[in-house]
Amino acid sequence: xxxxxxxxxxxxxxxxxxxxxxxxxxxxxxxxxxxxxxxxxxxxxxxxxxxxxxxxxxxxxxxxxxxxxxxxxxxxxxxxxxxxxxxxxxxxxxxxxxxxxxxxxxxxxxxxxxxxxxxxxxxxxxxxxxxxxxxxxxxxxxxxxxxxxxxxxxxxxxxxxxxxxxxxxxxxxxxxxxxxxxxxxxxxxxxxxxxxxxxxxxxxxxxxxxxxxxxxxxxxxxxxxxxxxxxxxxxxxxxxxxxxxxxxxxxxxxxxxxxxxxxxxxxxxxxxxxxxxxxxxxxxxxxxxxxxxxxxxxxxxxxxx
Numbered sequence: 253x254x255x256x257x258x259x260x261x262x263x264x265x266x267x268x269x270x271x272x273x274x275x276x277x278x279x280x281x282x283x284x285x286x287x288x289x290x291x292x293x294x295x296x297x298x299x300x301x302x303x304x305x306x307x308x309x310x311x312x313x314x315x316x317x318x319x320x321x322x323x324x325x326x327x328x329x330x331x332x333x334x335x336x337x338x339x340x341x342x343x344x345x346x347x348x349x350x351x352x353x354x355x356x357x358x359x360x361x362x363x364x365x366x367x368x369x370x371x372x373x374x375x376x377x378x379x380x381x382x383x384x385x386x387x388x389x390x391x392x393x394x395x396x397x398x399x400x401x402x403x404x405x406x407x408x409x410x411x412x413x414x415x416x417x418x419x420x421x422x423x424x425x426x427x428x429x430x431x432x433x434x435x436x437x438x439x440x441x442x443x444x445x446x447x448x449x450x451x452x453x454x455x456x457x458x459x460x461x462x463x464x465x466x467x468x469x470x471x472x473x474x475x476x477x478x479x480x481x482x483x484x485x486x487x488x489x490x491x492x493x494x495x496x497x498x499x500x501x502x503x504x505x506x507x508x509x510x511x512x513x514x515x516x517x518x519x520x521x522x523x524x525x526x527x528x529x530x531x532x533x534x535x536x537x538x539x540x541x542x543x544x545x546x547x548x549x550x551x552x553x554x555x556x557x
Contacts, residue, residue: 253277254299254317254399254431259308261294268294270455271308276433276448278398281425283446283463284435285535290452292435293332296401299433300329312399325353328392332403334384342372342387346394353395361394364420368413381408389417393424400424400432406441418445439532451535458539463531470534471509475516476500476523489515492537504529504537 254276261269269291276282276299284292297303299310301317301324309316312323336345342365350356365372368386370379376387385408392400400421406414421432422445436442442449442463449466451458461469470492476499477485483494486503489512493504500523505512509526516524529537 253313255309255311256295256299257309257311259295259298259305259310261298261303262306267455269298269305272452272455272457273308274450274457274460276399276431278431279425279429280431280447281422281445282431282433283442283449284433284452285437285439285442285449286452286458288437289454291455292452293403294455295452296329296331296403296433296435300324300327300401302329326398327401328353328395328397328399329401330385330388330392330403330405332407334388336376336384336387339375339377341375342370342391345376345387345391346372349391349395353397355396357394357396360396361390364390364393367420368416382410382413385409386413386417389420393420396428396430398430400430402432402434404436405434406436406438414441421445439535440530443531449531449535451539453539466534466538467528467531468509470504470506470529470537472527472529472533473503473505473512473516474500474523474525474527475503475521477519477521485519493540 256272256274258271258273259269260267260271272291272295284295286292294303298305299317301320304318311317312326315323317323337348346358346361350358362372368390370383370387370390376384379387385405389402389405402421405417409417424430425432434442434446446463448460449463450460478499480499482496483491489505490507491503492506495502513526
């Protein structure tokens with residue numbers, strides 16, 4: 253288990269991570285989402301011991317990770333800004349990884365390279381952006397660490413390769429009871445992959461929840477009545493959002509689904525539609541309820557730290 257407790261990291265006058273606390277359990281796929289500059293990349297570098305926290309602590313099974321070679325040997329990190337040895341091919345990089353990770357599997361390395369159709373003897377510098385990311389992912393998986401960290405894993409991958417990467421990561425988690433931590437700007441990429449989801453904004457943790465709970469936490473209702481009405485008609489129902497156009501209302505409900513539907517049916521509406529929300533919509537409305545502005549939170553502008 254990785255425990256992050258009240259961690260802060262500042263660069264000059266900018267706090268990239270602010271008093272952040274969360275827990276990453278073993279044997280799970282943990283998603284980190286947020287806008288550019290939310291602190292995702294900084295947090296991964298703190299967890300993997302690349303950066304030292306200004307305050308707070310990060311532990312792996314109770315042991316601090318910073319300047320701890322034993323803890324770091326249990327982790328593999330695929331950063332957003334990939335690095336390979338100059339003029340190296342995948343064969344040379346595999347030798348480097350094998351010298352660091354005791355459980356590095358040459359058999360798995362070659363099996364994955366074949367699955368991704370990568371020439372292990374070709375210089376990585378001649379690879380496309382997507383191929384370089386595939387190569388880094390293969391090396392990390394072949395190292396067979398307990399914890400895998402992927403920063404913007406799906407960036408530069410075509411749809412087919414994106415699905416293959418998801419499949420091999422998930423397979424690794426299931427077979428070895430490993431843990432994967434994945435960052436992304438896109439909730440859609442993580443919706444069908446992650447068990448836990450943490451949403452970061454401006455260096456802080458907005459929430460950390462089970463994905464299945466998030467998916468069912470809110471739902472949308474469209475309702476209409478023959479007479480005039482307003483929000484007060486739904487005073488005993490917990491609403492996250494309410495809009496009304498004439499005699500038709502659209503509501504985001506954070507209440508028991510079955511009981512809410514029963515209450516609404518008892519009001520004899522002329523129209524009643526109940527719809528599920530995407531994970532992205534759920535997160536946006538949850539953030540809105542916490543006082544965060546929706547605009548720009550999950551956009552694709554700016555620079556991540």
